[in-house]
Amino acid sequence: GAGVSQTPSNKVTEKGKYVELRCDPISGHTALYWYRQSLGQGPEFLIYFQGTGAADDSGLPNDRFFAVRPEGSVSTLKIQRTERGDSAVYLCASSSDSSYNEQFFGPGTRLTVL
Amino acid sequence: AQSVTQLDSQVPVFEEAPVELRCNYSSSVSVYLFWYVQYPNQGLQLLLKYLSGSTLVESINGFEAEFNKSQTSFHLRKPSVHISDTAEYFCAVKRDSSYKLIFGSGTRLLVRP
Numbered sequence: 001g002a003g004v005s006q007t008p009s010n011k012v013t014e015k016g017k018y019v020e021l022r023c024d025p026i027s028g029h030t031a032l033y034w035y036r037q038s039l040g041q042g043p044e045f046l047i048y049f050q051g052t053g054a055a056d057d058s059g060l061p062n063d064r065f066f067a068v069r070p071e072g073s074v075s076t077l078k079i080q081r082t083e084r085g086d087s088a089v090y091l092c093a094s095s096s097d098s099s100y101n102e103q104f105f106g107p108g109t110r111l112t113v114l
Numbered sequence: 115a116q117s118v119t120q121l122d123s124q125v126p127v128f129e130e131a132p133v134e135l136r137c138n139y140s141s142s143v144s145v146y147l148f149w150y151v152q153y154p155n156q157g158l159q160l161l162l163k164y165l166s167g168s169t170l171v172e173s174i175n176g177f178e179a180e181f182n183k184s185q186t187s188f189h190l191r192k193p194s195v196h197i198s199d200t201a202e203y204f205c206a207v208k209r210d211s212s213y214k215l216i217f218g219s220g221t222r223l224l225v226r227p
Contacts, residue, residue, distance in 0.1 A: 004157075031213065042118075042204050042217030043158070056214065091158070103215060105150075105158040
């Protein structure tokens, strides 16, 4: 079956612009996660959805970052007034409803803020 | 807060040599441990995991890792590496009460012929 997909694969934007990054999880997975991977670092947790609600958004760096999952499937990560420091690979993962279960990762969206 | 340390940023080895990638985590009452692999231009893939039971866990492609509670370590080993093992390897930990993974900074394994 299809894995986690993310679009776009690459996004180049200018400082101050607004961007949206999309994640399509594996069908039937109720849990969805966003991580951010800066150059030379491991992924860092941003937010976790269980169904439509954000169960844990403690990793969002500031109020310029926001994520939604209105129908409990596709999720969109939104970044307002982008800054050069937001440049990173944004990873999405999904899992079935259990803390024991493997998180399946998408290929990521590489965001470059000029 | 939970943390994961991968001391080696890059490990170069010759093909068919053994390798060990080190991972240490900060102590916690109950944790689950994972190794993920990221091949060039691909997404993260789960290599192996420790949830409970036997402290030695194995992957299908010859890697193994041993959970050592007293040393708070989860080192990854392979007795004989292949060129195709060249990749970035990430150790990760998750608390029993949490869903989020805490990753180390990664170790790049470079296998040379």
